[in-house]
Amino acid sequence: xxxLELDGVKVHFPIKKGxxxxxxxxxxxxxxxxxxxxxxxETYGLVGESGCGKTTLGRSVLRLVxxxxxxxxxxxxxxxxxxxxxxxxxxxxxxxxxxxxLGSLNPRQNIESILSEGMIAHGIGKDQEERREKIxxxxxxxxxxxxxxxxxxxxxxxxxRQRIGIARALVLEPxxxxxxxxxxxxxxxxxxxxxxxxxxxxxxxxxxxxxxxHDLAVVRHISDTIGVMYLGSLVEEAPSDALYAEPKHPYTKxxxxxxxxxxxxxxxxxxxxxxxxxxxxxxxxxxxxxxHTRCPWAQAxxxxxxxxxxxxxxxxxxxxxxxxxxxxSGKLTLTKGEVVxxxxxxxxxxxxTDTPAKIPAQAEKISKAEKPAKTEKPAEAEKSAQAEKPxKAEKAEKAEKAEKPxKAEKAEKPAKxxxAEKPAEAEKAAEAAEGEKSVEAGKPAQAEKPAEADDAPAExxxxDAPAExxxxDAPxxxxxxxxxx
Amino acid sequence: xxxxxxxxxxxxxxxxxxxxETSTGASLWREAFRRxxxxxxxxxxxxxxxxxxxxxxxxxFLAPYxxxxxxxxxxxxxxxxxxVGARDGNWFxxxxxxxxxxxxxxxxxxxxxxxxxVATLIGLVAGFVIGIVSGAAAxxxxxxxxxxxxxIMRFIDMMLALPSLLLAVSIAxxxxxxxxxxxxxxxVVQVPVFARLLRGSMLAQGNADYVLAAQSLGVRKRRIVLSxxxxxxxxxxxxxxxxxxxxxxxxxxxxxxxxxxxPDPAIPEWGVMLAQAQRFFSYAPAMAVxxxxxxxxxALGFTLLGEAMREALDPKLRG
Numbered sequence: 017x018x019x020l021e022l023d024g025v026k027v028h029f030p031i032k033k034g035x036x037x038x039x040x041x042x043x044x045x046x047x048x049x050x051x052x053x054x055x056x057x058e059t060y061g062l063v064g065e066s067g068c069g070k071t072t073l074g075r076s077v078l079r080l081v082x083x084x085x086x087x088x089x090x091x092x093x094x095x096x097x098x099x100x101x102x103x104x105x106x107x108x109x110x111x112x113x114x115x116x117x118l119g120s121l122n123p124r125q126n127i128e129s130i131l132s133e134g135m136i137a138h139g140i141g142k143d144q145e146e147r148r149e150k151i152x153x154x155x156x157x158x159x160x161x162x163x164x165x166x167x168x169x170x171x172x173x174x175x176x177r178q179r180i181g182i183a184r185a186l187v188l189e190p191x192x193x194x195x196x197x198x199x200x201x202x203x204x205x206x207x208x209x210x211x212x213x214x215x216x217x218x219x220x221x222x223x224x225x226x227x228x229x230h231d232l233a234v235v236r237h238i239s240d241t242i243g244v245m246y247l248g249s250l251v252e253e254a255p256s257d258a259l260y261a262e263p264k265h266p267y268t269k270x271x272x273x274x275x276x277x278x279x280x281x282x283x284x285x286x287x288x289x290x291x292x293x294x295x296x297x298x299x300x301x302x303x304x305x306x307x308h309t310r311c312p313w314a315q316a317x318x319x320x321x322x323x324x325x326x327x328x329x330x331x332x333x334x335x336x337x338x339x340x341x342x343x344x345s346g347k348l349t350l351t352k353g354e355v356v357x358x359x360x361x362x363x364x365x366x367x368x369t370d371t372p373a374k375i376p377a378q379a380e381k382i383s384k385a386e387k388p389a390k391t392e393k394p395a396e397a398e399k400s401a402q403a404e405k406p407x408k409a410e411k412a413e414k415a416e417k418a419e420k421p422x423k424a425e426k427a428e429k430p431a432k433x434x435x436a437e438k439p440a441e442a443e444k445a446a447e448a449a450e451g452e453k454s455v456e457a458g459k460p461a462q463a464e465k466p467a468e469a470d471d472a473p474a475e476x477x478x479x480d481a482p483a484e485x486x487x488x489d490a491p492x493x494x495x496x497x498x499x500x501x
Numbered sequence: 502x503x504x505x506x507x508x509x510x511x512x513x514x515x516x517x518x519x520x521x522e523t524s525t526g527a528s529l530w531r532e533a534f535r536r537x538x539x540x541x542x543x544x545x546x547x548x549x550x551x552x553x554x555x556x557x558x559x560x561x562f563l564a565p566y567x568x569x570x571x572x573x574x575x576x577x578x579x580x581x582x583x584x585v586g587a588r589d590g591n592w593f594x595x596x597x598x599x600x601x602x603x604x605x606x607x608x609x610x611x612x613x614x615x616x617x618x619v620a621t622l623i624g625l626v627a628g629f630v631i632g633i634v635s636g637a638a639a640x641x642x643x644x645x646x647x648x649x650x651x652x653i654m655r656f657i658d659m660m661l662a663l664p665s666l667l668l669a670v671s672i673a674x675x676x677x678x679x680x681x682x683x684x685x686x687x688x689v690v691q692v693p694v695f696a697r698l699l700r701g702s703m704l705a706q707g708n709a710d711y712v713l714a715a716q717s718l719g720v721r722k723r724r725i726v727l728s729x730x731x732x733x734x735x736x737x738x739x740x741x742x743x744x745x746x747x748x749x750x751x752x753x754x755x756x757x758x759x760x761x762x763x764p765d766p767a768i769p770e771w772g773v774m775l776a777q778a779q780r781f782f783s784y785a786p787a788m789a790v791x792x793x794x795x796x797x798x799x800a801l802g803f804t805l806l807g808e809a810m811r812e813a814l815d816p817k818l819r820g
Contacts, residue, residue, distance in 0.1 A: 080716055120710035
């Protein structure tokens with residue numbers, strides 16, 4: 017039994033019109049049937065673009081918005097059906113950290129008063145003295161000095177305010193904390209502090225988090241399980257590493273391909289899946305699969321009529337897509353949208369001097385470079401081209417990176433490189449996230465890569481083209497097959 | 502990379518972000534007061550108000566003559582246009598019945614202040630109650646609350662639709678001629694203003710994240726209204742109350758001028774004095790000028806203070 021279970025949660029906001037008496041003319045389907053389970057002590061990450069309903073879902077768990085349908089079960093109690101006063105008392109076990117650290121703190125109350133509010137509401141601590149002791153202990157835990165008590169929210173910095181917000185949730189000793197974009201309003205350096213604090217507190221107090229965010233790196237870093245939302249429903253749910261290693265839903269693929277990589281070489285070759293159109297209005301969602309209007313792999317009949325349910329595709333990886341397997345195996349080709357280089361959209365910072373005839377030659381060079389990768393790896397790269405196994409493709413990718421400067425001996429058909437490139441795409445996004453995973457990890461990676469790139473031209477013994485041209489043209493050459501597909 | 506222990510990291514966090522030991526928390530009210538003190542406009546306004554209040558309190562004791570005794574009745578002949586202007590002993594001259602104008606001004610200040618304060622209080626208290634009920638219902642009452650709010654607001658709209666002076670005249674006409682009538686009439690006119698203002702201010706705060714945060718903490722609704730929403734909604738109401746004192750004095754004067762004020766000649770009031778002076782304005786303009794200037798200066802004092810408070814309480818200027 018999971019600690020928190022959501023089953024078919026729907027939150028529909030009525031759209032009202034009328035002069036004197038409002039009548040309902042429609043609904044905004046903010047959350048439209050979400051089922052998920054959060055295990056005790058784990059962190060569930062919820063990602064999705066603005067307006068996809070992730071915040072509303074978070075609020076519905078605390079019943080800050082009315083749940084239209086479905087159940088929210090915390091530890092065996094269905095919160096959706098609790099009457100007002102019982103729900104109020106139950107809120108002690110479910111707390112929330114808000115996005116805007118200043119806006120979520122009452123500007124007229126000092127910190128002691130803000131932190132006492134919840135305890136007074138739930139009758140914790142018999143007098144102010146006892147409550148103050150507790151508040152001091154919590155302030156210490158979140159790294160705020162105890163002289164903060166008499167001060168007011170506007171006298172603190174953004175990161176401090178967010179820690180006050182966290183302390184406010186903690187004083188009630190909740191089981192579950194819902195963090196609604198806990199760091200998106202903060203500086204990057206402060207984000208790291210707050211995220212580390214959240215992780216430490218989880219470790220120390222055994223907290224369960226539901227983290228709502230749009231920052232993929234943040235979510236990956238902190239979450240055990242990640243759910244991807246699109247237009248009010250979950251499209252994919254998987255253990256964090258599995259999701260980033262191999263996103264299966266077309267929307268997740270597109271989302272992940274947008275993450276930049278802190279490695280100039282990989283970044284140069286990163287490809288983005290460009291979605292067409294905008295997010296449809298949640299007041300008038302598309303029929304069938306909510307994503308079919310923008311999905312690059314959308315199929316004619318089924319996608320527009322039948323709404324896919326989340327189904328397990330192995331290893332706890334759940335996808336709401338009829339064709340997840342076919343897309344993964346490459347059976348389906350793009351029907352719309354396009355895959356472009358992430359770094360060169362419309363900007364020609366390195367004017368093409370090659371004639372089209374030369375391009376296959378360039379592509380050859382890439383595949384040549386792959387070939388000498390040590391031992392069995394080239395073979396695997398080939399295999400992956402057919403079997404589309406990204407894990408292996410990753411290895412090939414890495415080998416390619418490492419072996420680039422080595423002179424190529426044997427020609428390979430560009431088609432192979434093309435095959436290897438596609439599954440690798442997802443990997444690159446994953447690597448990007450890996451690179452960003454923590455600030456500390458990201459920096460050394462960045463520092464090393466340019467150095468490598470510098471060495472490359474010097475060591476290269478290319479005879480038919482200047483070394484410089486090779487280094488800079490290579491990524492473009494590798495793109496060509498991708499576009500052709 | 503060396504891994505700092507958890508407590509070390511948190512300790513470091515605390516050091517990095519430590520607030521200086523000496524400073525104590527400054528609430529927004531306190532900061533607003535600090536800004537108010539450094540505002541010239543506020544000081545001028547406050548000085549005028551303090552002088553006015555002083556006169557109102559001690560004026561009757563300072564007055565050299567009785568305000569109602571027609572001591573110099575024989576020296577003024579209103580019918581012939583013969584008046585007595587400022588002279589030694591009667592610094593403001595005499596009125597049409599031979600009473601000392603200076604004494605009447607001093608004594609009348611109390612009535613004028615009383616009208617202003619009581620009328621504003623009536624408007625403030627009634628408007629506050631209506632506004633808080635309406636605002637609370639609209640922000641936390643759900644669908645039922647919104648309906649209650651809607652009904653209250655339509656009622657307030659009806660009050661607002663009537664011209665304020667006309668409403669006051671009708672009330673005065675119903676209740677008869679007295680100072681109390683004037684106070685109530687002027688106060689009632691202010692009710693919808695305060696009610697709307699407080700409700701609007703509460704609605705704006707009702708959507709704030711900290712209200713949501715209080716709800717998620719499990720704070721009771723009544724407490725959310727009283728300790729979260731209300732303190733943040735008060736600024737515009739306080740400013741309006743200060744400005745209202747000025748308009749209340751002017752409106753009371755207007756009603757008195759129209760002859761709805763206190764008919765008792767023994768208790769002078771600036772508005773009534775102004776009304777009486779109008780008949781003789783062509784012969785003795787000074788008789789009208791003194792109460793008029795008194796009213797203008799007093800209203801100016803309240804207006805200046807009100808404007809200064811508006812600036813001091815403006816959250817955008819929070820420094």
